[in-house]
Amino acid sequence: MSAVYKKELRTHLNGMTGAIVVAFLLLMVGIYTIVYNLRGMYPSFETTVSAASFLYVLAIPVLTMRSVAEEKHTKTDQLLYSLPMSMTQIVLAKYFAMVTILAIPCGVICFYPLILGSFGNVRYTTAYAMILAFFLLGAALIAIGMFLSSLTESQVIAAVVCLAVLLLLNFMSGLATLIPASAPASLAGFLILALLAAVIVRIMTKNTTVAVSVGVILAAAMVLVYAIDASLYENAVPRLLSATALFERLNPFAQGLFDVTALVCYLSTAALFVFLTVQSMEKKRWN
Amino acid sequence: MIEVKNLVKRYGDFEAVRGVSFTVQKGMIYGFLGPNGAGKSTTMNIITGTLAATEGEVTVNGCDIYEDPIGAKSAIGYLPEQPPLYPDMTPEEYLAFVGEARGLRGDELWRAIDRVVEKTGLGEYANRLIKNLSKGYRQRVGIAQAILTDPEIIILDEPTVGLDPRQIIEIRELIRQLGRDHTVILSSHILTEISAVCDYVIIIARGKIVASDTLENLTKQYEGKNYIDLTVRGEEASVRRAVESIPGVEEISVDPKPLGLLHVRIATDSSADIREDVFFRFADAKMPILSMEYEEVTLEKVFLELTGEKADSQPAVEPPVNAPQAEETGEVPAEEETPAPEPEAIPAEEPAPAKQQKAKKSGDDDDYTPLFGG
Numbered sequence: 001m002s003a004v005y006k007k008e009l010r011t012h013l014n015g016m017t018g019a020i021v022v023a024f025l026l027l028m029v030g031i032y033t034i035v036y037n038l039r040g041m042y043p044s045f046e047t048t049v050s051a052a053s054f055l056y057v058l059a060i061p062v063l064t065m066r067s068v069a070e071e072k073h074t075k076t077d078q079l080l081y082s083l084p085m086s087m088t089q090i091v092l093a094k095y096f097a098m099v100t101i102l103a104i105p106c107g108v109i110c111f112y113p114l115i116l117g118s119f120g121n122v123r124y125t126t127a128y129a130m131i132l133a134f135f136l137l138g139a140a141l142i143a144i145g146m147f148l149s150s151l152t153e154s155q156v157i158a159a160v161v162c163l164a165v166l167l168l169l170n171f172m173s174g175l176a177t178l179i180p181a182s183a184p185a186s187l188a189g190f191l192i193l194a195l196l197a198a199v200i201v202r203i204m205t206k207n208t209t210v211a212v213s214v215g216v217i218l219a220a221a222m223v224l225v226y227a228i229d230a231s232l233y234e235n236a237v238p239r240l241l242s243a244t245a246l247f248e249r250l251n252p253f254a255q256g257l258f259d260v261t262a263l264v265c266y267l268s269t270a271a272l273f274v275f276l277t278v279q280s281m282e283k284k285r286w287n
Numbered sequence: 288m289i290e291v292k293n294l295v296k297r298y299g300d301f302e303a304v305r306g307v308s309f310t311v312q313k314g315m316i317y318g319f320l321g322p323n324g325a326g327k328s329t330t331m332n333i334i335t336g337t338l339a340a341t342e343g344e345v346t347v348n349g350c351d352i353y354e355d356p357i358g359a360k361s362a363i364g365y366l367p368e369q370p371p372l373y374p375d376m377t378p379e380e381y382l383a384f385v386g387e388a389r390g391l392r393g394d395e396l397w398r399a400i401d402r403v404v405e406k407t408g409l410g411e412y413a414n415r416l417i418k419n420l421s422k423g424y425r426q427r428v429g430i431a432q433a434i435l436t437d438p439e440i441i442i443l444d445e446p447t448v449g450l451d452p453r454q455i456i457e458i459r460e461l462i463r464q465l466g467r468d469h470t471v472i473l474s475s476h477i478l479t480e481i482s483a484v485c486d487y488v489i490i491i492a493r494g495k496i497v498a499s500d501t502l503e504n505l506t507k508q509y510e511g512k513n514y515i516d517l518t519v520r521g522e523e524a525s526v527r528r529a530v531e532s533i534p535g536v537e538e539i540s541v542d543p544k545p546l547g548l549l550h551v552r553i554a555t556d557s558s559a560d561i562r563e564d565v566f567f568r569f570a571d572a573k574m575p576i577l578s579m580e581y582e583e584v585t586l587e588k589v590f591l592e593l594t595g596e597k598a599d600s601q602p603a604v605e606p607p608v609n610a611p612q613a614e615e616t617g618e619v620p621a622e623e624e625t626p627a628p629e630p631e632a633i634p635a636e637e638p639a640p641a642k643q644q645k646a647k648k649s650g651d652d653d654d655y656t657p658l659f660g661g
């Protein structure tokens with residue numbers, strides 16, 4: 001595993017993507033710090049980092065786009081498959097290499113509160129809690145980007161799709177308010193999700209019967225629940241959507257709260273998408 | 288060493304491999320022979336755990352490739368059809384990565400790298416970026432990667448594709464060397480290559496094994512006979528009488544043809560060439576020979592016959608994982624593959640076309656003006 005980790009790290013650093021991401025994040029966070037804290041005389045570093053989290057939308061796709069897609073494109077994945085290692089080890093090594101790259105700017109950012117401290121009072125605990133949450137958010141987003149990269153052979157498609165997904169996640173809480181919150185509307189929303197699930201099952205299994213039955217069972221269950229207690233559906237789709245708003249979960253930290261649920265959410269998102277990446281790689285062998 | 292049982296691989300509705308079974312013994316060089324799209328690469332990918340089979344079983348050194356993939360994979364060095372190289376690394380870095388990933392550390396790793404660099408003749412190229420290497424040298428890096436950990440089993444998928452003739456000879460020599468203390472499986476659609484290197488040949492066509500034997504047995508079994516086809520004017524009985532007594536004749540078949548002609552097919556053992564005898568016998572019997580064709584059965588003919596269209600009518604399409612060579616002709620001339628010249632060789636040849644062009648230019652003014660004098 002360490003061999004793959006070292007190789008990945010070297011690829012990121014030699015191949016510029018790592019350097020670009022580190023430089024970009026440091027430059028932009030530096031600008032935010034100057035604008036908010038030094039020029040704006042705003043005492044809270046948490047707010048600065050929270051605002052800077054938008055930078056991930058641009059930085060993460062660059063970092064993750066080639067992680068798996070490029071291996072598929074150059075057929076070097078055949079080497080990975082033939083190594084005496086489990087796919088989980090290989091994917092984790094790739095993942096940790098990218099997280100290590102992200103840790104570089106986050107590590108440098110840790111000095112900023114100290115620098116600011118020489119100009120006035122800085123709440124160090126909340127500032128560092130925020131940096132930790134910022135780092136874990138990045139780690140979760142890297143897992144998502146890596147998974148998207150494992151779905152395609154093209155770096156460009158991986159980057160564009162990742163950018164779109166992160167942008168959507170960033171705006172999610174805003175989008176959630178646009179969606180009608182009434183129970184029937186939510187039921188309709190869930191029925192569309194059931195249809196989507198059936199389509200995905202059809203694509204993955206190429207078996208129409210299974211797909212149709214999955215769709216019908218899901219839809220029937222939803223209608224049944226609706227018939228029993230329609231109030232469960234009140235506001236359900238907006239709530240579901242805002243649950244996926246990963247960026248929003250930094251808000252408590254910006255207000256000086258240490259929100260453990262947010263950290264757990266980031267870690268579990270990362271674990272889920274690492275798992276999905278492993279599955280996506282394994283699936284390729286079964287095609 | 289390797290046991291393959293009833294391997295089946297389906298891509299959607301297409302069956303790339305249809306019930307392949309064979310056993311590989313220790314210390315031999317096995318040749319996997321078949322036309323493009325026969326299922327060679329797919330089978331090799333399954334043995335190495337790169338692909339999963341739809342049905343069937345593969346055991347390597349007693350480890351099932353699904354139950355204990357790590358045990359099975361650590362006994363195998365594999366060069367896929369397209370060498371899996373990272374273009375932004377040097378061969379040395381790349382080999383260090385593969386070695387570490389396969390569990391070599393420190394001194395042991397560097398000794399292994401030095402050994403394979405020397406064996407594959409990478410030498411001065413070991414510190415250049417792989418993306419700047421020619422196809423032949425990339426292939427060598429791929430082979431170096433496969434033999435790096437000195438695995439018991441070495442699987443090479445078309446190892447000499449894209450090499451120049453000198454390199455092909457070198458690589459074949461290397462494979463022969465490896466065969467002394469390793470089990471080697473190599474695939475090729477070039478018959479001469481297989482017959483030059485391998486002890487045991489497995490011929491595969493349209494996803495099925497059509498022949499599997501040692502090279503000598505195959506040659507003996509199929510190369511035993513030569514054929515002479517004749518068109519003669521005469522009587523069947525007198526034809527038989529004339530031919531039967533020629534030494535070396537094993538079989539005669541006579542078919543009547545229109546206009547009182549006979550088609551005679553004579554099988555002889557491979558050592559005998561009886562064409563002259565046949566001519567004089569028929570001349571003595573006053574039976575004119577209108578045509579005579581001599582057919583030598585070579586391993587190549589056997590291969591063509593075994594893998595040809597008549598064996599099975601299902602068209603074979605290259606499965607999507609493999610390289611995009613979708614042509615399936617059933618006939619694979621042994622020497623079809625002319626190795627591409629090495630890129631380094633091109634600059635040396637460049638002056639020639641330039642000179643030609645110049646010569647043409649001066650000649651353009653007047654076709655009849657001699658270049659010198661006049």
